[in-house]
Every structure is written in C-alpha cells, then in structure tokens.
C-alpha cells in the first residue's frame with residue numbers, strides 16, 4: 001500500500017510537471033517538487049573560466065537584466081545560478097541537466113552549447129515577462145523546483161529562409177535566428193540565390209550586385225492571376241553583413257548554411273553573366289514571375305570556374321560544415337537542345353540529361369569536399385546517381401530521404417506536406433494569399449522524421465528535420481512571422497523531443513503559455529494579437 005501511495009504521489013508530481021512546466025520543446029525528463037526558488041536582488045551567475053561558457057552566462061545575465069532591471073554579476077565557479085561542466089557522456093554534445101532547489105539553480109552540461117540550451121529552459125521556467133526587452137515591475141521572478149534531464153532526439157534541427165523572392169533585412173534575419181535558438185534549433189539555412197534575385201556579395205563578380213540583385217517588378221496577388229506591380233525591387237547583403245549574421249548566429253549556437261543554387265534557379269546570375277547560360281547572346285532578365293525557369297547554367301568549363309569562384313568566397317565566409325548547392329528543379333530542355341550539352345553527355349559516357357545533372361553535382365561535390373566541407377542538396381541530386389559525399393534534403397515527400405539513407409547518405413527530412421511553411425495553415429478563404437497546399441499546426445506536429453521503412457543502421461542517417469520558408473507570397477517580415485510560427489515551434493519539438501514524448505494536446509497547452517513569450521518578443525505569429533496591425537495581401541484585395 002505504501003509503495004502504491006509513493007508511486008501515486010510520484011505520478012502526481014510528474015503529471016503536475018506538465019501542468020506547470022511549459023517548456024517547448026518538451027524536455028526528455030521532468031520531475032517537479034512543491035515550491036520555487038526566487039531570484040535575489042543581487043543574483044550571481046557562476047560559470048567556468050572559459051570564454052564560451054562565460055558568454056552563455058553573459059547572455060543569461062543580459063536577458064535577466066533587461067526584464068528585471070537588475071543585471072546579475074558573473075562570478076567564476078559557483079553562483080546562485082551555476083553553469084557547471086559535466087562529465088556525463090549521456091548528455092551528448094547538446095544535452096543538459098537543470099536542477100532548481102532551495103539553494104538556487106544548477107545547469108550541468110558537457111559543452112557550452114548544452115549549457116545554452118539549459119539556459120533556454122531556465123528562461124522558460126521563469127515568468128513569461130523574462131522575455132521582455134524592458135524591465136517589468138511587480139513580477140515574482142521564481143523558478144519552480146525541478147529536476148530536468150534533456151537531450152535532443154536529432155542533431156539537425158533547422159529552419160530555412162528564402163530571401164530571394166522577398167529580401168529580408170539583416171535586423172529581421174537576426175530576429176529569425178533568435179527564434180531558432182529559443183526553440184533549441186541549431187541550423188539556419190539561408191537561401192541566397194534564385195531566379196528572382198541574387199542576394200550575396202561575391203567580390204570577383206560585382207555584377208551579381210549591380211544586375212542580379214534587382215528585378216524590374218514583382219508578381220501581385222497569386223501566380224495564377226499573372227498580374228505585376230510595376231515596381232523595381234532589389235536587395236543585397238555585403239560580405240560584412242553576412243559575417244555579422246554568422247557571428248550573431250554563432251553567439252546563439254546556430255550554424256548558418258548558405259545555399260547557392262545550381263544548375264537550375266540560375267536566371268538572376270545569367271542576367272549578369274549570359275555567357276554561363278545556353279545562349280550567350282540572349283538578353284536574360286532577373287525573374288519577375290514565380291515558378292521554375294528553363295534558363296539554367298550550361299555546364300561549360302567557364303561555368304564551373306564561375307561556380308567554384310563563387311563557392312570559394314562562400315566557403316571563406318561561412319565556417320560551417322555544410323554548403324548547400326540547391327540542385328532542385330533544373331529543367332532539361334536547354335540541355336536537350338544544346339549541341340555542347342549533348343556532346344558532353346556523349347564524351348563523358350552519361351546516360352542522358354539527368355546524368356549530366358549528376359555530372360555537375362559530382363564535380364561540385366568534389367570541389368566542396370576538397371575544401372574540407374560537405375555538400376548538401378535537395379533530393380533531385382539523387383537523379384542520375386548520388387555523388388559520394390552528398391547529404392540530401394528530402395522535400396518531395398520522404399522517398400528521396402529513404403533512398404538516400406538506404407545508400408548510407410545523411411538526410412535532412414523536410415517534406416512539403418509537413419514542413420513547408422508557405423502552405424495555408426487555415427481555410428484559404430480567411431487567409432492572406434499563400435502558395436497553396438494546406439499544412440496546419442497539427443499536421444506539422446504530426447511529422448515523424450524517421451521512416452519505418454529504414455533499418456536501425458539506415459535510420460542513423462536521418463540527421464533531423466527542417467521547416468522551409470519560401471517567400472513568394474511573404475512580402476514583409478511581419479508576414480513571414482505570421483506564416484512561420486507557431487508551425488516552426490511544432491517542428492522544433494519534432495526535432496528535439498522523443499517520439500514517445502510527443503503529444504499534440506499537451507503541446508497545444510504548453511503553446512498557449514509559449515505564445516505569451518512570443519508576444520513579449522514582439523513576434524507576429526499566426527493568431528497573435530498583433531495580426532491586425534499588418535498589411536497582408538488578402539484574397540479580396542488582390
């Protein structure tokens with residue numbers, strides 16, 4: 001009987017944990033006890049004498065300082081809140097333990113990154129006002145007594161942003177990264193080049209700035225209406241700005257993956273450098289329509305030189321392991337009609353134009369690998385044969401991901417039906433114009449990244465999950481936020497929390513509190529009180 005009662009009490013404690021610990025993504029294990037520790041007037045944060053750990057302590061101190069009006073002091077070693085190096089191998093590179101007791105809060109981790117995630121949890125254990133940019137009076141700054149052990153399910157938890165269809169200012173990109181970090185995601189995939197605009201400075205090719213970053217006009221309303229606004233549009237990041245974003249992301253333990261599209265989605269580059277296309281004499285114009293263009297790179301030696309020069313500068317700028325080369329939606333019509341392309345197919349003994357696409361990707365893979373990096377591309381890079389070091393982003397469903405994992409290639413799952421945040425999230429009649437499709441919060445949340453079709457060995461190649469944000473219909477930062485959160489919050493939990501630990505009803509309850517944090521951060525998520533303040537393109541206003 002005693003044991004039964006003890007079990008019952010423990011169950012109640014665990015159960016109550018989920019009633020009051022509204023952490024997103026949901027941690028692996030949470031035990032609560034009655035009571036809470038309160039921040040002191042002069043709370044000290046203790047951290048190891050290591051610059052990265054001290055940086056994590058500083059980030060926490062800065063946030064607490066902003067919201068409470070009292071910036072905690074940082075001390076070496078033990079504080080009221082202590083960041084502590086742990087030797088516990090079961091925490092991995094990103095896990096942490098958080099203990100809140102009458103003596104204060106301890107966050108243990110093997111790495112500063114793990115401690116940073118512990119800090120994210122600590123912030124979510126505090127009242128939501130801790131996310132305020134300015135001091136909030138009258139709040140009891142308490143942390144419930146808890147013991148948390150938390151380790152992510154997948155190593156890759158990403159969010160992509162297309163800045164080609166609509167350019168997003170640096171300040172917004174930083175805010176996007178803040179939200180990635182808040183949700184314990186660790187990859188920001190920056191889609192920097194496409195038909196409708198080239199957005200990254202490449203010193204060797206200055207016309208990418210003066211020509212490729214500008215378009216004559218932009219589509220108005222939905223693609224099917226074929227209307228244009230008649231207004232010139234442009235946007236571009238200098239290499240200094242790119243460095244600034246990378247540093248900002250590093251400070252939040254977010255890796256930035258640049259995407260440079262090839263061999264398709266090349267029209268903006270061709271507008272400046274027509275000699276890299278099928279017809280050097282053609283007047284190419286930066287795309288004004290959405291969709292896919294037939295104008296693609298022609299795989300001449302001159303084109304490889306351009307692509308390698310561009311990648312060289314990109315590799316020098318971006319320190320992360322992955323370099324994304326697109327590889328998707330490359331129409332083959334021009335290669336079919338080109339004497340040069342057909343001769344190359346014969347000379348190289350390739351089967352057809354898909355073989356030629358594979359030839360291009362393999363050469364680029366070799367180049368990127370020679371620089372000590374890893375190439376990643378959309379699942380079309382499987383066509384004509386996967387190159388040896390490729391990592392695959394599976395977007396046309398999960399079949400590409402399954403095929404790649406079976407060939408022992410790493411995979412990031414980002415299938416359209418679950419992870420495309422440009423889809424409608426509610427009845428289109430009630431929503432601003434969007435790409436199409438229907439992916440609501442529940443659908444995103446329901447995604448299971450590891451397909452049952454894979455063996456345990458193959459499943460190890462599923463690195464994780466990513467939300468994709470294509471901005472054809474998202475003209476402003478506010479509109480991007482409207483489309484992205486809270487669906488990206490759901491995907492963050494898919495990437496972090498175990499399969500067994502996930503439950504949509506429970507998530508939805510925690511989300512109600514989480515939305516208040518997003519309100520504090522000024523995020524115009526779907527359903528936010530701010531939604532009415534912004535102009536969107538509504539169907540009736542097209």
Ligand code: ACM
Pocket residue numbers: 328329378395
């Ligand atoms: C894609 O959506 N074209 C990767």
